[in-house]
Amino acid sequence: MAETTVDNKKAADSTGMAYLNTLPRRLVTLYTPLAVFMIVLLFPFYWMAVTTFKPNEELYNFRENNPFWIRNPTLANVEKLLFNTNYPDWLLNTMTVAIVATCLAIFASVLAAYAIQRLRFRGAQAIGLMIFLAYLVPPSILFIPLATIIYGMGLYDSNWALILTYPTFLIPFCTWLMMGYFKSIPYELEECALIDGATRLQILWRITLPLAVPGLISAGIFAFTLSWNEFIYALAFISSSENKTVPVGVLTQLVEGDVYHWGALMAGALFGSLPVAILYSFFVEYYVSSLTGAVKE
Amino acid sequence: MTTAAVSRSNGLARKPLAEILDNRNVLAFLCMLPAAALLLTFLTYPLGLGVWLGFTDTKIGRPGFFIGLENYVSLFDDSVFWLVVFNTLLYTTVATVLKFGLGLYLALLLNNHLPFKALLRAIVLLPWIVPTVLSAIAFWWIYDAQFSILSYMLEKMGLIDQYIDFLGTPNNARASLIAANVWRGIPFVAICLLAGLQTISPSLYEAAALDGATSWQRFRHVTVPMLMPILSIVLTFSVLFTFTDFQLIYAITRGGPVNSTHLMATLAFQRAIPGGQLGEGAAIATAMIPFLVAATLSSYFGLQRRKWQQGESDG
Numbered sequence: 256m257a258e259t260t261v262d263n264k265k266a267a268d269s270t271g272m273a274y275l276n277t278l279p280r281r282l283v284t285l286y287t288p289l290a291v292f293m294i295v296l297l298f299p300f301y302w303m304a305v306t307t308f309k310p311n312e313e314l315y316n317f318r319e320n321n322p323f324w325i326r327n328p329t330l331a332n333v334e335k336l337l338f339n340t341n342y343p344d345w346l347l348n349t350m351t352v353a354i355v356a357t358c359l360a361i362f363a364s365v366l367a368a369y370a371i372q373r374l375r376f377r378g379a380q381a382i383g384l385m386i387f388l389a390y391l392v393p394p395s396i397l398f399i400p401l402a403t404i405i406y407g408m409g410l411y412d413s414n415w416a417l418i419l420t421y422p423t424f425l426i427p428f429c430t431w432l433m434m435g436y437f438k439s440i441p442y443e444l445e446e447c448a449l450i451d452g453a454t455r456l457q458i459l460w461r462i463t464l465p466l467a468v469p470g471l472i473s474a475g476i477f478a479f480t481l482s483w484n485e486f487i488y489a490l491a492f493i494s495s496s497e498n499k500t501v502p503v504g505v506l507t508q509l510v511e512g513d514v515y516h517w518g519a520l521m522a523g524a525l526f527g528s529l530p531v532a533i534l535y536s537f538f539v540e541y542y543v544s545s546l547t548g549a550v551k552e
Numbered sequence: 553m554t555t556a557a558v559s560r561s562n563g564l565a566r567k568p569l570a571e572i573l574d575n576r577n578v579l580a581f582l583c584m585l586p587a588a589a590l591l592l593t594f595l596t597y598p599l600g601l602g603v604w605l606g607f608t609d610t611k612i613g614r615p616g617f618f619i620g621l622e623n624y625v626s627l628f629d630d631s632v633f634w635l636v637v638f639n640t641l642l643y644t645t646v647a648t649v650l651k652f653g654l655g656l657y658l659a660l661l662l663n664n665h666l667p668f669k670a671l672l673r674a675i676v677l678l679p680w681i682v683p684t685v686l687s688a689i690a691f692w693w694i695y696d697a698q699f700s701i702l703s704y705m706l707e708k709m710g711l712i713d714q715y716i717d718f719l720g721t722p723n724n725a726r727a728s729l730i731a732a733n734v735w736r737g738i739p740f741v742a743i744c745l746l747a748g749l750q751t752i753s754p755s756l757y758e759a760a761a762l763d764g765a766t767s768w769q770r771f772r773h774v775t776v777p778m779l780m781p782i783l784s785i786v787l788t789f790s791v792l793f794t795f796t797d798f799q800l801i802y803a804i805t806r807g808g809p810v811n812s813t814h815l816m817a818t819l820a821f822q823r824a825i826p827g828g829q830l831g832e833g834a835a836i837a838t839a840m841i842p843f844l845v846a847a848t849l850s851s852y853f854g855l856q857r858r859k860w861q862q863g864e865s866d867g
Contacts, residue, residue, distance in 0.1 A: 281664075289661050293672070295735070296679055299690040302701060306693065317704050363586035370583035374576050382584070389595055391848050393796035395817035396837040399824045400601035401594065403610070423595040426587050454574045484683040486799045487817075491825055502685040506803055517693050524689045528682035535681045539674045542681070546740070547747035 303528075306521035307332055314518060332518035333526075336509075342523065344497045345504035349527075352417045352500060353482035359418065360425035360478050361471065367426070368433035369459050373445065383434065390427035397423070398491045405492050416492040417500070421482050428481070429474040432545055436470030437463060473545035476538050483531050501527040603841075605834035612828040623835035632811050633819070633836070640815045642726065644795045647733045651790060652783075654734065655741025660775075662742065663749045673743065680739035688803035691732040695719050695804070722812030725805055729813055733800055737793075741786055748782035749775070784850065791847050796840060816840050 305322075306314065310329045313320045320326060336342050367386070371379045401420055402411075410416040440463060448458045464471070489500045496508055505523035509516060535542060572578055606623055610616030627633045658676065666672060679687060694701055695718035703715035718728045752775065760770045798817040801807060807814035807822065814822070816836055824833020 285661060285664055285666075288657070289666075289672070292658055292661070293675060296676060296738070299687055299694065299735070300678070300682075302694060303690045315699060317699070322701060322704060359590075363590060366583040366585075367587035370580045374580040374583065376577055376580035379580075386587075386591075388848065389591055391792060391844065392595060392599060393792060393844070395796035395798050395820070396602060396840055396844075397595065397598045399820065399830055399834045399837055400598035400605055402825070403605070403830065404594070404598060404601070419590070420594050422590045426591060430587065454570060455576070455579055456573060480681060484685075486683070486685050486802075487821070490802070491821070502683045502799075506685055506689065517696075517699075520689055521693060524686040527686045531681055531683070532678065535678070536674065539670070539677070542677065543673065543743060543747075546677075547744055 300528075303521050303525045306517060307525050309518065311518060332516075332522040335516070335519045336522045336526065340508060340519075340523075341496050341499070341504060342501075342526075345499050345501045346527075348414060348498060349483060349500040349502075350530075352414050352421065353479050355414075355418045356421035356425060356482045357475055357478040360422040360429050361475055363422065364426050364429035364433055364474065365464070365467075365471070368430045368437055369463065371430070372434045372437040373442075373459075373463070374455070386427050386430050390424070390431065394424060394485075394487050398487050401488070402491050411492060412494050412498055414498070417482075417485070417489055420488050420492070421485060424485075425478045425481060429478055432474045432477075433467065433470055436467045440466045469541070469544075472538065473541040476534060476541055477545045479534070480531050480542075602834050603838050605831055606838040607835075608831045610830040610834075612825075612830060616831050619831075623832050624839075627832070627835060627839070632814075635811055636814045636816055636819045636836075637839075639726070639813060640795060643730060643733070643797070643815060644791060647730045647737065647794050648787070648791055650730070650734045651737040651741050651794075652787065655738045656745055658738060658742040659745035659749055660771075662746050673746070677739045677743055679736050680743075684736060684799040685803045687736060688732060688800050691728075691735075691800075692719075692804045695728050719805055720809060722809060725809060725813045729800060729804060732804065733794065733797065736800070737790060741790060744782065744786045745779065748779045752778045784853075788847050788850055792844060795843055795847070 305325060308328045308330070309325050310327055310331065313326060370376065371383045371386075405411050405416045405420070410419065444462055444466070445458050448462050449455075453461070484502065485500075486502050489503045490507075493499050493503065496504065499508070501523070505520065505527055509520050509523055573582070605616070607618055607620060608616030609619050609622070662669070662672060662676070693699075697715065697717050697720060700715060700718060702718070703712065706712045707715070717724060719725045756774050756778070757770055760774050765773065796817050797815060798821065801813055801815050801818045802821070805813045807818050811819075816839065820833045820836040822833075823829045823836065827833070
C-alpha cells in the first residue's frame, strides 16, 4: 500500500508544478531549511559517537581541543562498558525479552485479527474497537497496579515480568495493523479454498498468512523496537542489576553518586541504540508503512 | 447460529476434533483467547485495580484499606500536585504546538521533489526509533552545566558571555525538556503527515493555482482541509504520549530542580515506587484518565469525519 502511494507521488512530481520553482528559490525555501532540520535531528547521535571514543582529557577540555573532533580516539570507554559493567547481561536480557514478547504478541495478534476480520463472529466490530481503545491506555497509568500484580504472581525481578506485560501495548498495535492487512486480501481466495475442502485453520496457515507476510514483518520489527525501547515497566518491575534491560541499566547503573562517566554513558547509549538503528536501516519501508498504516486505519 | 448450535449439541461426541475446530464460533473463540487473556489480565484488570488502589492507603509490602477520597483530598491540598498539573499541561501544550508546527513544515519540505528522498526520510525517523532514554542521556550531556556543547557553540558565536545552566533553573529546565521532547516527536508527526500529504492529488493544487490562489491560499484551503482527518488522529496520539511522558523527565532531571519539571507520570512513580505510597501514586495516575478520555473522544470524532469524507458507511 505504501509502495503505491510513493509511486503515485513520483509520477505526480514529474507532472506537478515543481518546474515553476527556480534553483535559487529552491535553495532558500527548500534545501537550506531541510539541511538545518537534518543537522539538528542528527547532531545528538554525532555527539554520542564523538563522546564515546574521546579520551577524558579531551572530553573535559574545550579550550585546547576542538570539541567536534577526536585527536586521539580511544576504546577505553567501550572497554569499561563491556568489561566493568553488566552491559552484556543487559543486552542479553533486552534481546530475550524483546524477541519472546514480540513472538507472543504476533501469535496472539494474528489469531485475534483473523478472527475479527475474517470469521466475523457476533460482536467482532465491538471487539475491534475495544482493541483500538486498549492501544490508547498508556503504560504510565498501568505500572503501579501492574507492579502489585507482578509481585503477587511472584514474577518480580525476572524476565517473565516484562515478557508478559509488554504484549499489553504490542497486541493492540499489531492486531490493528494485521486487521488492515487481512482486509486487503481478497475474500475470494479463501472462498476458493473453502470450496476445495480446506478447514479454516488451513486457510489461515496456507493462504492468508503467506499473503500477509509484509504485514507480519512490519508488525514484528515494530513490536521488537517498541519492546527494546520500553522503559517504565522495566524500571518498576526489575531491581537487580544483572536482570535489567539496556535503557534502564545504562541510566541507573552507570551513574555513581554525583560522578557521571560521560564517556561510558555515551558508549552505553550508542551501543544500546545501534541494534535498533541497524534493524531499522534494513526495514525502513516496513517501519514507515506500519507507522502510517496504524494511523490511517 | 441456530444450525451450528443444534449440530454441536447432537453431534459433539462423534465429530472429529478438526470439524469442531472448523465451527466458526468455536474457532473465533479460540483465536481470540490468547489476546483476550493477556489483555484482560495485564491491561483491563490493572486499569480497574489502579482506580481501586487510588481509594486505598496501600503501601509497598502492606495491603491497604478503603479510605474513600482521602488520597484525592490530600492531593487537592498538595501544592506540589497542582504545580505538577500545571507542568504537565504546559509541557503538553508547548511541546505539541512546536511538534506540529515544525513537523508539518518538515513534511511539506519532504513532500517536494528531492534527490535522495528515501535516505532523507530514513534519517528523519531515526530519533523516533532509538530508545528514548538513550537519546535523553545524550541530551543530558548536551545540557551539562560545565561542558555543554550548546553553550560552547553560542559562546564561540559571541551570543553569550557565560555558559547557560540549562537544567539548573526551573524555566531553563522546562524549556530544555520541551526541546528534547520536540526533537524526539517531530519525526513521528512529519512522517505521518507526509503520508497524508502524498494522498492529496496534485490536480487540486493545479486547479487552485489556475483559479489564482497564492501558495498560502493553496496551503490554507487545499492542504489543511485535506490533511485534517489524519492530523486529528496524529494529534490525539501525540497529545496522549506527551501528556503521559515519563522517560525523558526521569532520565534528564528526575523532576528537579524543586519539582519544576515533574509531570504527573513521574510524580506518580516517585510517590509509588521509591516512596512506597502505592495508593497515592495510583490516585495521581488515575487523575490522568479524564484528560486521556478527552483526547480519545477527539480521536473518535476525527475518525467519524474521515469516513464521511471518504463516503464510506462501514468501518
